[in-house]
Amino acid sequence: MSTIDTEKSILADAPGPSSVRDVVGAYLSLCKPRIVELLLVSAVPTLFAASHGVPSITAFLAVTLGGTCAAASAGAFNCVIDRDIDRLMERTRNRPLARHRVGPRAALMFGTALCVISVGIFLALANPLAAVLALCAISHYALVYTLLLKRRTPQSTLWGGLCGSAPVLIAWAAATGSLSWTALSLFLVVFFWQPPHFWALAVKYRDDYSRAGIPVLPVVASIRRVLTESVVHSWLMVTASVAVWPLTPTTPLYGVTSVVLGGVFLFQVHGLHKAARSGQEPRTMRLFHTSIVYLTLLFLALAADSLLRHGS
Incomplete structure (x- = not known):
């Protein structure tokens, strides 16, 4: 049409x-x-x-x-x-x-x-x-x-x-x-989280974006490149999330949660990248939903950690 x-x-x-x-x-x-x-x-x-x-x-x-x-x-x-x-x-x-x-x-x-x-x-x-x-x-x-x-x-x-x-x-x-280094680190978590989160969705709707003339990365580049950049941003995101641990007085609850959630996220994005390199069609919507769960659980752990320290 x-x-x-x-x-x-x-x-x-x-x-x-x-x-x-x-x-x-x-x-x-x-x-x-x-x-x-x-x-x-x-x-x-x-x-x-x-x-x-x-x-x-x-x-x-x-x-x-x-x-x-x-x-x-x-x-x-x-x-x-x-x-x-x-x-x-x-x-x-x-x-x-x-x-x-x-x-x-x-x-x-x-x-x-x-x-x-x-x-x-x-x-x-x-x-x-x-x-x-x-x-x-x-x-x-x-x-x-x-x-x-x-x-x-x-x-x-x-x-x-x-x-x-x-x-x-x-x-x-x-x-x-005011602002602080902790605030900047949390800012970077969300900043680097957004590209892999959005690109995972844009891969599914790339025909939509192409029809509308919107040059999102999945429209102008190969899926392999999209996932390569997603891997880079994911590592930066996880690094920023773990950096919060030494920057602010958190309990092991936040630190362990950031490492575990980061590991799960990286495992999935690397798996999609490997699938793209082998010529398979990666199921990027799984990463999209995982990204929402990741962000939610990470920040819930941050709030819970703060409440634990407040009550101690």
């Missing part, structure tokens, strides 16, 4: 007047709740680590509410900018703007309101550093990643990861009013 036919099909299938429930659901979809949830998975445990145990209620509310609004704002801006290519991709063609459930102007106003609310929450409940970092993360995702890099270079995945890693810095700043 051609691009014109695809767009005509989408327009023909566009729904008519919606109920209040449908409208609320459409705006909720603009926020990309799954991405918000994944960002909080790293931000909230980092808050516990920075607070050396249970954080203050104001810092907790700042990170959860302000962080949710910041991520949702970035997601809404992304949907506005990418509405043309979202219509061409099977994975994204049901997004609200692609299906004309929400207009671009309304979505832009919605994203702007969430941005203002997010910055206001961080200013009121945390500190200016956290607010500035949140604003920078939103701006980077919308303007640098989505508008400038995504359609031009396969390196967009790596440098777009700056905003995806920012919640760690924002949480640390919300708790302490």
Whole structure:
């Protein structure tokens, strides 16, 4: 089916007047709740680590509410900018703007309101550093990643990861009013985690990205090269995660967990790389799901470690 036919099909299938429930659901979809949830998975445990145990209620509310609004704002801006290519991709063609459930102007106003609310929450409940970092993360995702890099270079995945890693810095700043080497190391864990996580998904949907003209690495390079770079980033990720152990006073719980989880992740990514070298079709979606489990368990271990030390 051609691009014109695809767009005509989408327009023909566009729904008519919606109920209040449908409208609320459409705006909720603009926020990309799954991405918000994944960002909080790293931000909230980092808050516990920075607070050396249970954080203050104001810092907790700042990170959860302000962080949710910041991520949702970035997601809404992304949907506005990418509405043309979202219509061409099977994975994204049901997004609200692609299906004309929400207009671009309304979505832009919605994203702007969430941005203002997010910055206001961080200013009121945390500190200016956290607010500035949140604003920078939103701006980077919308303007640098989505508008400038995504359609031009396969390196967009790596440098777009700056905003995806920012919640760690924002949480640390919300708790302490400053940053530290531990915060930087945790930032690098998420930064180097994102390319193998995303590329594993992009391999499955490379025809989608190719159709939309998005030069993600699996579209412009061989699977072998994608997995070679995934191996490199995975080693950097595991190195950064283990480096947290000597940088901050953690118990063996975090240290052992980081080593074991890192070993499991590296075993799987090396296995996929070996399969690609032998000419087999690697099952990259297994790595995608493993990456989510890895990040979740690693940061849960960080929070549990902080609670153990707080109670001792």
